[in-house]
Amino acid sequence: MDEHVCPLKTKLPLQLYWSTNSTHRNPECFREPEKFDPSRFEGAGPAPFAYVPFGGGPRMCPGKEYARLEILVFMHHIVKRFKWEKLLSNEKVVVNPLPIPQHGLPIRLYPHPPQVDVPA
Ligand code: HEM
Numbered sequence: 001m002d003e004h005v006c007p008l009k010t011k012l013p014l015q016l017y018w019s020t021n022s023t024h025r026n027p028e029c030f031r032e033p034e035k036f037d038p039s040r041f042e043g044a045g046p047a048p049f050a051y052v053p054f055g056g057g058p059r060m061c062p063g064k065e066y067a068r069l070e071i072l073v074f075m076h077h078i079v080k081r082f083k084w085e086k087l088l089s090n091e092k093v094v095v096n097p098l099p100i101p102q103h104g105l106p107i108r109l110y111p112h113p114p115q116v117d118v119p120a
Helices: 064-081
Strands: 003-005 011-013 082-086 093-095 099-101 107-111
Touching: 064 082
Parallel strands: none
Antiparallel strands: 003 011, 082 107, 093 099
């Protein structure tokens, strides 16, 4: 690893660790960060580089729009076609290094009965 000089004039091997949690769960960036509150994205939304699930700057994820569309379609089908429940009610979110459900968020799916079109 390269040797860097920090502002304190101390020579040290510098390793920078960053995770989305640094801002996504920081109450200085998002009031009540644990609360589900889509309204925080309304209007001007969060400050630049505060919400960065796909990174930021020139190396930002090029799959961003594809991933968002795919997740939207996936969620649409889950909600429309199934009732679902979490199998572990108190599953923790762990940081490894990104936040993920500790046991992979197992769920049980119950298919909705097929919709029958009734002629008018
Ligand atoms: C939910 C899905 C995804 C998330 C959360 C995600 C997140 C990220 C993040 C955080 C980075 C690093 C950005 C940075 O350094 O500033 C990245 C890079 C990248 N992602 Fe994604 N990504 C997702 C899906 C995808 C998909 C579907 C593709 C391709 C089809 C993709 C291709 C890439 C590539 C090629 C890079 C490297 C870009 C570079 O270094 O110039 N990602 N992604």
